[in-house]
Amino acid sequence: MFAYYLDLALRSLKRNKVLTALMVLAIAVGIGASMTTLTVMHLLSGDPLPGRSDKLFYAQVDDNPLPEKQTEPMDVMTYQSAMDLWSAHQADRQTIIVDSPVKLRAPDTTLPPLMPSMLSTTADFFAMFDVPFRYGGPWRAEDDAARSRVAIISSDLNDKLFGGANSVGRTLRLRETDVRIVGVLAPWRPSPRFYNIAGGRFSGGKTADYYGRPQDVFTPFSSALEINDGNFYQYSCWQLPPSPGHLQNAPCVWLAVWVQLDSPAKVASFRRFLDGYAAQQQALGRIARPQNTRLRNLVEWLDYQGVVPSDVRLQAWLAFGFLAICLFNTIGLLLAKFLRRGGEIGVRRALGASRGAIFQQCLVEAGMIGLLGGLGGLLLTLLGLSLVRRQPVAFADMVHLDARMFALTFALAIATSLLAGLLPALRASRVAPGLQLKTL
Amino acid sequence: MEIQPILAALRKHRLATLLIALEIALACAVLCNACFLIANRMDAMRVNSGVEEASLATLQISGFDEKQASDVNARMLAGLRTIPGVQSASVLNSIPFGEHRGRVGITTDPEGKQFGGVIELYLGGPGSAEAMGLKLVAGRALQADDYQPFTGVFPSSAPVLMARELAEHLWPGADPLGKVIWVDKWSYRVVGIVDHLATPAPDWAGRSAPGWSAFVPAQPGPSLAGSYLIKAPPADLDRVLRDARALVAKVAPDTVLDQEGSQTIGDLRAQFFQQDRIMAFMLVGVIVALLLVTALGIVGLASFWVQQRRKQIGIRRAIGATRGDILRYFQTENFLIVSGGIGLGMVMAFGLNLALMKFYELPHLPLHYLPIGAAALWTLGQIAVLGPALRAAAVPPVVATRSG
Known part of the structure; x- marks a missing residue:
C-alpha cells in the first residue's frame, strides 16, 4: 500500500x-x-570531555581581602590559595593552571625565535583531562617538586620544529633556560579549550577565542615560575604588584585550580574542605568572605562563563x-x-x-x-x-x-x-x- | 473598490488567509529586528577612536628582558625614524583596537573608597600623544618635562590628559582640571582634557565605557617597551609598515615580531569588528532569503486562488467587470491580508525585541522601524501578487460559458 x-x-x-x-x-x-x-x-x-566532565570541578575561593560588595568570587586565585589547595591533596587529582607567553628557541634548528603561549601546570593535568600523547608521556609528580627543566610540546609545534619526528629527549630553550622534551602530544583539540577559561562573563558574548588551539608548550608550574619569571599576567589585583609579572607574593589572582572527585561523597567532603580552608584564611585575616566559595563541575563552569559566543x-x-x-x-x-x-x-x-x-x-x-x-x-x-x-x-x-x-x-x-x-x-x-x- | 466581497471571499479561505498573514507577521517581526540588529552593528563599527587612524600603524615586538628594554627601544626608535616617510615614531603601551595593557580600576580619593570605574591608561613616551592626534579642549598640552622615567608597572605620579567622557563621568558638572585619580597608591593629576580617546577594546562589557581613558606621559623603559606607534602619510603607511617589520630583524635580531599585532590601526579596526561585519552580512542574507521565501509563498497561493476562481472571474468579466477591476481585486485582497499580517507582526516584532533586549543587551526597537518594515512588506506583497493578478485579469469572459 x-x-x-x-x-x-x-x-x-x-x-x-x-x-x-x-x-x-x-x-x-x-x-x-x-x-x-x-x-x-x-x-x-x-x-x-564526555563521561569525565561530571568528575572534574573548578574550585574558587574569594581571595578579595576588602569587604566590598561582590556576589561572585574572582574567576581565578592567588598563589597562596592555589598552592594551599593543591598541596593539601584532598581530591583524587588536582592541578594548577596558568598560561604565559614565552620566548622559545630550538637550538638544533635554524628557525627564528618564536613567542608561543606556554601552559604551566602540574603532573595530574594530563591524566585528569585525558590528554593524548604521541611520543613519551607526562612528567612525574617528583618533577613538580624538583622543579625539573622538562617540557611537553604540542604536535603542531613538533611538526614545525622537528618535522613530526620523535623529539623526546631533545632540548628547547625557553627564554634563557634549556628544557628537555619528555613528551609530544598527539593532535588534541578540545572544544572549547575548557581548562583555562576565565573572564567570559565580561566578554559581552565575544567568546570565539575560547575555541582556539591548546598551548604549544607545557611545563611544570614550579619550573615555569623560575623560567618565565616576570612574564605572568594577572587576571586582577587589589593592589599593584611590586614587580611586574612576578605575582607569587602580589595581591593578585592569576591561577586556576581544577580537581577530580570520583564520587559524590568525595565532592561533599571536598566542599567541606574548601569552606574550612576559606574560614581558616578569614581567621588569619587574609580574605573577607569565607562563605563565598564555589565548586562547579566542568559543564557548569562552561555555562557560567557563557562560552558559546x-x-x-x-x-x-x-x-x-x-x-x-x-x-x-x-x-x-x-x-x-x-x-x-x-x-x-x-x-x-x-x-x-x-x-x-x-x-x-x-x-x-x-x-x-x-x-x-x-x-x-x-x-x-x-x-x-x-x-x-x-x-x-x-x-x-x-x-x-x-x-x-x-x-x-x-x-x-x-x-x-x-x-x-x-x-x-x-x-x-x-x-x-x-x-x-x-x-x- | 468594494472591500465587502473580498472579505466575504477570504472568509471562505480562512485557513489559507491565516497562514499567509502569519507568514507575513513572522517576516515582519524578523525583518524589523534584523534591520535593527544590522543598524546596531554598523553603529558599533563606526565607533570613534579619537586618534588619527588613517596615518597610524603599530609595531609589536617581544622576547627581550627588562635589562635590554632601553637598548631595544633606542635601537628601534632610531631605526624607525630612518624609514623614508615616517613622520613620527614613539613608544605607546596600549593601541586602539589592539593590545590593552593599561586596563585599571581607579578611585577618585587616596583612600580607595570612591570607585571611578575601569579605565584605560595609555602610557606613552614623548611624541606619542601628538602622533595620536589627540584634540585638547581644555587645560594645557604635555611638555617635555612631563615625561619622566619610572620603575614598576606605571609611574607613581604624573600629569595626565583625560578623555572628556571620563572626566564628565568622574566629576559631573565640575571642572576636572587639577583633579586627581588614584590607582592604589599612585596618583595622576588631570592637566588637560582631550575631546575623545576610546579604550583599545571599546566593546568590553566590564564596568567601563568606550570613552573612559587617559594618557599618562612617561619615558620609555623596562615597563614601556616593544610597543611602537608609527605615523606616516596615509598613502605611504602600508609601505612604511612593511619596512618597519623588515627592520626588526636588522636592528633587534634577537626579539620576536608579533605578526598579528603589528598592523595599521585601520587594519586592527577591521579585524576588531570582523565578527560584527560577518554578522551584519549574515543578517542581510537572512533578510533577502526571508523576503524571497515570503514572496514565493504569496505567488504560490495567489496562483492557486486565481486558478480556483477562473470561472468566477470569467462570469465577472462577462457581466461587465474590466481587466482593471479583476487586477485591482487581487491587489486589494493581497493588501488586506498583508495588512492583517503586519498588524500582528508589529506586536510580534515588539515581543521579539523584548526577548533580544533580555539576552543581548539591545536597546528598545525604535518605532520608526515598524512603518519601514510595513512599507517593505506591502511593496513585497504587491510585487508578488502582480504576476498571478495579471494572469487573472487575462482570463477571457468566455470561460463563464464553459463548464468545469
Whole structure:
C-alpha cells in the first residue's frame, strides 16, 4: 500500500513542477540555514570531555581581602590559595593552571625565535583531562617538586620544529633556560579549550577565542615560575604588584585550580574542605568572605562563563525563525496543492478510499517533499558550513558535519514537511465525495 | 473598490488567509529586528577612536628582558625614524583596537573608597600623544618635562590628559582640571582634557565605557617597551609598515615580531569588528532569503486562488467587470491580508525585541522601524501578487460559458 502511495505522491509532485520546486526549495533553504547554525551550536556547546566532565570541578575561593560588595568570587586565585589547595591533596587529582607567553628557541634548528603561549601546570593535568600523547608521556609528580627543566610540546609545534619526528629527549630553550622534551602530544583539540577559561562573563558574548588551539608548550608550574619569571599576567589585583609579572607574593589572582572527585561523597567532603580552608584564611585575616566559595563541575563552569559566543546563539535563533517562516509557507502551498485536487480526492473517496487513506496519501506526499527538501538542505548545509570554515574565527577549523548531524538533517526536514502536511492533509481528507463529483 | 466581497471571499479561505498573514507577521517581526540588529552593528563599527587612524600603524615586538628594554627601544626608535616617510615614531603601551595593557580600576580619593570605574591608561613616551592626534579642549598640552622615567608597572605620579567622557563621568558638572585619580597608591593629576580617546577594546562589557581613558606621559623603559606607534602619510603607511617589520630583524635580531599585532590601526579596526561585519552580512542574507521565501509563498497561493476562481472571474468579466477591476481585486485582497499580517507582526516584532533586549543587551526597537518594515512588506506583497493578478485579469469572459 505504501508503495502505491509513493507512486501517487510522485505523480502528484510531477504534475505541478513549479509548485513542487517552490516547496522543496523553501524546505531546503530553511533546513540548510537551521542545520548550519545547529551544527555550529552542537560543536560549540558540546561536552569537551564526555563521561569525565561530571568528575572534574573548578574550585574558587574569594581571595578579595576588602569587604566590598561582590556576589561572585574572582574567576581565578592567588598563589597562596592555589598552592594551599593543591598541596593539601584532598581530591583524587588536582592541578594548577596558568598560561604565559614565552620566548622559545630550538637550538638544533635554524628557525627564528618564536613567542608561543606556554601552559604551566602540574603532573595530574594530563591524566585528569585525558590528554593524548604521541611520543613519551607526562612528567612525574617528583618533577613538580624538583622543579625539573622538562617540557611537553604540542604536535603542531613538533611538526614545525622537528618535522613530526620523535623529539623526546631533545632540548628547547625557553627564554634563557634549556628544557628537555619528555613528551609530544598527539593532535588534541578540545572544544572549547575548557581548562583555562576565565573572564567570559565580561566578554559581552565575544567568546570565539575560547575555541582556539591548546598551548604549544607545557611545563611544570614550579619550573615555569623560575623560567618565565616576570612574564605572568594577572587576571586582577587589589593592589599593584611590586614587580611586574612576578605575582607569587602580589595581591593578585592569576591561577586556576581544577580537581577530580570520583564520587559524590568525595565532592561533599571536598566542599567541606574548601569552606574550612576559606574560614581558616578569614581567621588569619587574609580574605573577607569565607562563605563565598564555589565548586562547579566542568559543564557548569562552561555555562557560567557563557562560552558559546552570543552571535552563534543569535544565528541559531534567526535560523529557526526562518525555518518557521518556511514552514508556514509550505503549509500554505500544500493546502493549495491538495485542495486543487479536490475532484480527484472526491473520486477516490467515492471509490471507497477511507478518510484515513486519503490522509495517509497526503502525508506521504508531504514526506516526499521533506525528503527532497532534506537532500537540498544537506547540500545547503554543506555549503553553509564551508562558508563558516572560511570565517576568521578560532573554531573555524573544527566545523564539520558528523554522522549525527547528517541524520538530523533528514529527520528535521521530514519532520518539518510532515508537520506542514498535517493540516492540509486533514482538510483534504474531509473533502465530501458527492459535492466534488457533481462539479466534475 | 468594494472591500465587502473580498472579505466575504477570504472568509471562505480562512485557513489559507491565516497562514499567509502569519507568514507575513513572522517576516515582519524578523525583518524589523534584523534591520535593527544590522543598524546596531554598523553603529558599533563606526565607533570613534579619537586618534588619527588613517596615518597610524603599530609595531609589536617581544622576547627581550627588562635589562635590554632601553637598548631595544633606542635601537628601534632610531631605526624607525630612518624609514623614508615616517613622520613620527614613539613608544605607546596600549593601541586602539589592539593590545590593552593599561586596563585599571581607579578611585577618585587616596583612600580607595570612591570607585571611578575601569579605565584605560595609555602610557606613552614623548611624541606619542601628538602622533595620536589627540584634540585638547581644555587645560594645557604635555611638555617635555612631563615625561619622566619610572620603575614598576606605571609611574607613581604624573600629569595626565583625560578623555572628556571620563572626566564628565568622574566629576559631573565640575571642572576636572587639577583633579586627581588614584590607582592604589599612585596618583595622576588631570592637566588637560582631550575631546575623545576610546579604550583599545571599546566593546568590553566590564564596568567601563568606550570613552573612559587617559594618557599618562612617561619615558620609555623596562615597563614601556616593544610597543611602537608609527605615523606616516596615509598613502605611504602600508609601505612604511612593511619596512618597519623588515627592520626588526636588522636592528633587534634577537626579539620576536608579533605578526598579528603589528598592523595599521585601520587594519586592527577591521579585524576588531570582523565578527560584527560577518554578522551584519549574515543578517542581510537572512533578510533577502526571508523576503524571497515570503514572496514565493504569496505567488504560490495567489496562483492557486486565481486558478480556483477562473470561472468566477470569467462570469465577472462577462457581466461587465474590466481587466482593471479583476487586477485591482487581487491587489486589494493581497493588501488586506498583508495588512492583517503586519498588524500582528508589529506586536510580534515588539515581543521579539523584548526577548533580544533580555539576552543581548539591545536597546528598545525604535518605532520608526515598524512603518519601514510595513512599507517593505506591502511593496513585497504587491510585487508578488502582480504576476498571478495579471494572469487573472487575462482570463477571457468566455470561460463563464464553459463548464468545469
